[in-house]
Amino acid sequence: MQDIKVARSAGFCPGVKTAIDRVLALASQDKRPVYTVGPLIHNKQVTDMLEERGIFAIENLSQAKDKNGVLVIRAHGITPDFQKKIEAAGMQMLDCTCPLVKKAHNVIEVYAKQGYHTVIVGDAEHAEVIGLIGYTAGHCDVVATEEEAQKLPPYKKVNVVAQTTQKEERFNKIAKIIKDKAEVCQISDTICQPTKQRQKETLQLAQNADMVIVVGGRHSANTARLAKICAEICPKVLHIEDEGELSKPQITGVKRILITAGASTPNWIIERVKEKLCQLKK
Numbered sequence: 001m002q003d004i005k006v007a008r009s010a011g012f013c014p015g016v017k018t019a020i021d022r023v024l025a026l027a028s029q030d031k032r033p034v035y036t037v038g039p040l041i042h043n044k045q046v047t048d049m050l051e052e053r054g055i056f057a058i059e060n061l062s063q064a065k066d067k068n069g070v071l072v073i074r075a076h077g078i079t080p081d082f083q084k085k086i087e088a089a090g091m092q093m094l095d096c097t098c099p100l101v102k103k104a105h106n107v108i109e110v111y112a113k114q115g116y117h118t119v120i121v122g123d124a125e126h127a128e129v130i131g132l133i134g135y136t137a138g139h140c141d142v143v144a145t146e147e148e149a150q151k152l153p154p155y156k157k158v159n160v161v162a163q164t165t166q167k168e169e170r171f172n173k174i175a176k177i178i179k180d181k182a183e184v185c186q187i188s189d190t191i192c193q194p195t196k197q198r199q200k201e202t203l204q205l206a207q208n209a210d211m212v213i214v215v216g217g218r219h220s221a222n223t224a225r226l227a228k229i230c231a232e233i234c235p236k237v238l239h240i241e242d243e244g245e246l247s248k249p250q251i252t253g254v255k256r257i258l259i260t261a262g263a264s265t266p267n268w269i270i271e272r273v274k275e276k277l278c279q280l281k282k
């Protein structure tokens with residue numbers, strides 16, 4: 001008999017859910033095209049659904065064919081410079097920056113104005129981190145690992161912040177390394193509460209599972225991070241995008257299965273994965 005459990009924190013985080021709801025509401029009321037710079041979330045199924053409703057992901061402003069269209073700022077946020085460019089282009093904006101990302105912008109800006117150098121713990125290529133860098137007044141470093149933090153120079157005044165989806169344990173270790181080499185160090189733990197809850201719950205549940213199935217886009221950084229956290233505790237972890245990747249041999253002999261999902265995975269995909277597992281176990 002197989003036991004299949006779905007983590008309560010699996011799926012859309014509040015920031016992503018609000019952004020999608022607002023964009024869908026806009027597209028249903030307004031006949032103008034809606035553009036997002038980069039995909040609204042890293043999930044192909046959702047991106048396809050959005051395109052069917054006239055919501056298009058573009059790579060840069062020049063790709064917005066209709067300048068009367070509406071430009072959506074994603075939950076990840078953008079730099080102040082980019083915001084100015086959108087305003088200069090005369091396009092209407094729908095700002096869906098997550099309030100918890102805005103909080104990180106504010107913390108960076110406040111300390112940067114007081115002459116603090118900023119160190120961001122996160123992935124330098126990620127859209128959220130690119131947005132955060134825009135608030136550092138040009139004085140910043142980005143590190144992703146303890147090894148990278150060891151190589152940083154000593155600072156007079158430094159503010160250490162986190163990409164909102166970072167692993168808490170790693171952030172604390174990196175912050176300690178930086179603190180030890182700074183005269184004045186402000187540690188601003190900007191990891192968002194939904195991420196902390198998700199990581200905590202996953203750790204607890206994964207300990208009691210024989211297999212964890214992590215559902216989410218291959219390009220979703222937070223889904224990949226979740227799969228990595230699970231792999232540290234549970235010997236069998238499967239990262240899938242949807243139920244089509246599941247087969248009977250993968251779950252044969254497995255008693256306790258935990259399903260979890262990244263912040264950009266819609267509930268309907270999680271449900272389908274659960275249904276498919278129930279069919280496969282028969």
Ligand code: SF4
Nearest residue numbers: 013015098100164192
């Ligand atoms: S992960 Fe956290 S900060 Fe990022 S969009 Fe979701 S709720 Fe907001």
